Amino acid sequence: MKPLVDTHIATLKPYVPGKPIEELERELGVSGSIKLASNENPLGPSPKALEAVARHMSELHIYPDGAAFKLKASLAAFHGVDPCEITTGNGSNELLTLAVRTFCRSYHDHAVTSECAFAAYQIILQSHNVAMSVVPMTPALAYDLGALQAAITEQTKLVFVANPNNPTGTYVTAEALRRFLREVPPDVVVVVDEAYHEYVTAEDYASAETMRAERERLLIVRTFSKCYGLAGLRVGYMIGTPEMIDMVNRVREPFNCNLLAQRAACAALEDHDFLRRTVELNTEGRRLMEARLASMAHLGVSWIPSQTNFLLVRTQRDGRLLYERLLQKGVIVRPLGAVGPLACDLRVSIGTAEQIERFCAALLDVLVELSSPTE
Ligand SMILES: Cc1ncc(COP(=O)(O)O)c(C=O)c1O
CATH class of the missing domain: 3.90.1150.10 (Aspartate Aminotransferase, domain 1)
Incomplete structure (x- = not known):
């Protein structure tokens, strides 16, 4: 056989x-x-999200809104962007996968990640047969952005940076991230995974959402799994240019963000x-x-x-x-x-x-x- x-x-x-x-x-x-x-x-979960789930339980026979209109509108208002710059996913993990499926070609393209970064990056890249370089971190277990940059080749299509990073808990300063986003060749899609953004207390940190002017090919990924307490519902989102988001939307499954997840996420976003x-x-x-x-x-x-x-x-x-x-x-x-x-x-x-x-x-x-x- x-x-x-x-x-x-x-x-x-x-x-x-x-x-x-x-x-x-x-x-x-x-x-x-x-x-x-x-x-x-x-x-536990946000109490407002729990109420929303209870309110919408009787709608489980109905398909979710495939375009997640309400959730995207809430997120767009929250981030001060247009809804067409956002797409939602079955957890942010799905969006990381979608970034690879949408922007990388198996057998042809190359991606760069780091040794002690979120394990899913390597799994997703390998499962899509995308060649990768895995660069070491600094001795303090922080991202070595210089090493990431040095590993970029003509074939590189995507670079992953988790900021702050899992499992090390370390972060990249705003200044270093901004420089990196400016210097990475424009063809490359940089994914900045901000799953732990809300927990950051360092004053020299800033979200990549404040750096969108530095490069067109930037995707910012966030999740409701951590500080909003909705890991079991699976909901995350991604911010990028309308063109990039349009491409991701073509690849994603139509009902990838479930009905209760959408309702709960909208409510959790309001639960200050x-x-x-x-x-x-x-x-x-x-x-x-x-x-x-x-x-x-x-x-x-x-x-x-x-x-x-x-x-x-x-x-x-x-x-x-x-x-x-x-x-x-x-x-x-x-x-x-x-x-x-x-x-x-x-x-x-x-x-x-x-x-x-x-x-x-x-x-x-x-x-x-x-x-x-x-x-
Ligand atoms: C850095 C990072 N990104 C993404 C995720 C995925 O989170 P989720 O799929 O629950 O949104 C995790 C989960 O632990 C993570 O640590």
């Missing part, structure tokens, strides 16, 4: 999502676990109080977690300063082993690969103060256990 799939599919490493709590509890026979593995909102509480809780939580981690420095613990709703916790131990030990204590975090620059790291979402205390106590226990001579 001929091979079932081409090698670029056969060699794909699947994305490993955070373990659901129910699955963990079933496996270990425990209860009361906490999940800090998927950067979800510890406050929820957004404020989310960001406040996160900023305080980041500080609390940093303080607790600092007290474990003697056990080899450190972290990368973060502008997101998670921290990259660095240890001198095998991250996978720590992950397993923490699971036993009912704490789910994210290990970042058996090999590579993040093999000793854990990505831990900023939960409530109680969840942070629980994670830090569990980490301390595990590290002390591992340091004991009987281990």
Whole structure:
């Protein structure tokens, strides 16, 4: 028989999502676990979004608005752009895929991403058989924009930059991003993924939406999964020139953003109080977690300063082993690969103060256990 799939599919490493709590509890026979593995909102969904979902439940027999008219109008007003400069997606992940499907040709084009960037970029590029260069980050695990630029060739069609980045939590300053957007050759489509934009507190950060004049081929991607608390509904959006958005709309499925997601996103966008509480809780939580981690420095613990709703916790131990030990204590975090620059790291979402205390106590226990001579 001929091979079932081409090698670029056969060699794909699947994305490993955070373990659901129910699955963990079933496996270990425990209860009361906490999940800090998927950067979800510890406050739950926006209450206004919940009300909107309840109001529109009885419409589930109706197809969603394929053009997401209301949501795009709300987003256009929010961003001060025209609705034809926006398209919506089944989470921002779909929009990242659509960017590749729309603008890259399999076998011909090339794209550039970074080693410790959001894992989906490499998966999407490989699954579409687009050649890629994966450049290292700086020693501080920040984007090396110079290296990204240097990797661009005549064949490069697309560059991904997550700002701030997952899983490192690091960010690119406004000045550096602006220069990058200006200097990258005009043919290249630059995708700036701003999934964690709302959590940023650094004063020298700015969204790429303030830099649209620098280049035509710029796509800005945002999500409702994080600070709006709607990860389960799957809704994200992308901003670009009317021409680029028109092209993406030709490729996307007509009903890619579901009815409840559209309604909930419109309501969440108006829920300023929820957004404020989310960001406040996160900023305080980041500080609390940093303080607790600092007290474990003697056990080899450190972290990368973060502008997101998670921290990259660095240890001198095998991250996978720590992950397993923490699971036993009912704490789910994210290990970042058996090999590579993040093999000793854990990505831990900023939960409530109680969840942070629980994670830090569990980490301390595990590290002390591992340091004991009987281990
Ligand atoms: C940088 C980044 N971009 C995009 C996404 C995708 O988010 P969603 O598809 O839920 O909008 C994530 C999710 O974790 C992310 O970390």
